[in-house]
Amino acid sequence: MSVIPSDKPSHQRDSIEMSTPENLVNVSSTPQFQELLSKDLKRISLIYFFAPWAAPCEQMDQVVEGLAKAYPKLLTLRVEAEEQADISESFDINSVPACLVIQGHALLGRIEGGDATQLTKTIEKYLGSKSQSATSQPPVPPPSSETEEQLQARMHNIMKQSKVVLFMKGEPDTPRCGFSRTAVALLREKNVAFSHFDILSDQTVRQGLKKLNDWPTYPQFIVNGEFVGGLDVVKEMKESGEFDDVFFV
Amino acid sequence: MPVTAEDLDRAIRAAFPVSHLEIEDQSSGCGSSYAILLVSEVFAGKNTLARHRLINQALKQEISQLHAFSQKSYTPTQYAEYLAKSG
Secondary structure: OOOOOOOOOHHHOOOOOOOOOOOEEEOOOHHHHHHHHHOOOOOEEEEEEEOOOOOHHHHHHHHHHHHHHHOOOOEEEEEEOOOOHHHHHHOOOOOOOEEEEEEOOEEEEEEEOOOHHHHHHHHHHHHOOOOOOOOOOOOOOOOOOOOHHHHHHHHHHHHOOOOEEEEEOEEOOEEOOHHHHHHHHHHHHOOOOOEEEEHHHOHHHHHHHHHHOOOOOOOEEEEOOEEEEOHHHHHHHHHHOHHHHHHOO | OOOOHHHHHHHHHHHOOOOEEEEEEOOOOOOOEEEEEEEOHHHOOOOHHHHHHHHHHHOHHHHHOOOEEEEEEEOHHHHHHHHHHHO
8 A cells, every 4th residue: 555645746755855944844745744744743833825926925935934943843834825725725724825833633823914923923932942953954055146135135034033033153052152152041041032043154144134233243132023232232231121121022 | 553442542532421431451452352331421311222332333443443342331320320339
């Protein structure tokens, strides 16, 4: 008895691309979809319905990819809504982008439209602080030819990938600089849930963000998509009592 | 030519009304890393980020030549409180 549907060409059976994070999967069939979800009923999954022609999906694409990278434990399934009509129908998906957050048979959240903040909030609610080391995953190289505008958009998306984003050197568990190490420790000490971006992995963002935020150094703390300060600033905020107002709004 | 404490002092006084200023070379005399403490009424009503941006802007030239730079800023009132506490 064949487990793999014989009507599907072999290149569609495994659609995991080498450059994307392990936990991000492009769903190509209903059996594959069901198999992925039923593997671990305790695992939290994000099902993202999209259409390649829908403009609002462009931003959502980035947000979803950012979340997949920030939360390696989050099983992130990309479902092309029209192509996977059965799956879309079973979840009553009428428009894209649409996201479902699921755990086993429980629906934890449903986000219709391009509400990146709502999606990120929902993920954070269930997965909390995820400053996990991603050293096992190769960094995604930035698009080779990117206009200034595209770079700006990309940086903004990364800044919005979670409520709090730390742009640092290295990874939270393997920082490449003392200041970045201190920044991570500070956030953990204050129990702030955050995701990170390793600026050593992307030179265009590294330089571009300094210009965008008009700040010459890293680490950089971003809250709700906005730059709030470097390490010195945030340390002072801790002392002055501003910290909670800024990070726990 | 490395940035000297005098360079910083001059630049700061040219940019802000100074109540109190301390400059410390943290690079053991190499002039590559400084910590400053600046007390000025110009900081009134400004949050931490705004204060840092203000100083960074005024000392842009100097800071760009430094390896590291840290700053503490107070209004005269805040500084008095700070001294009283650590008194």
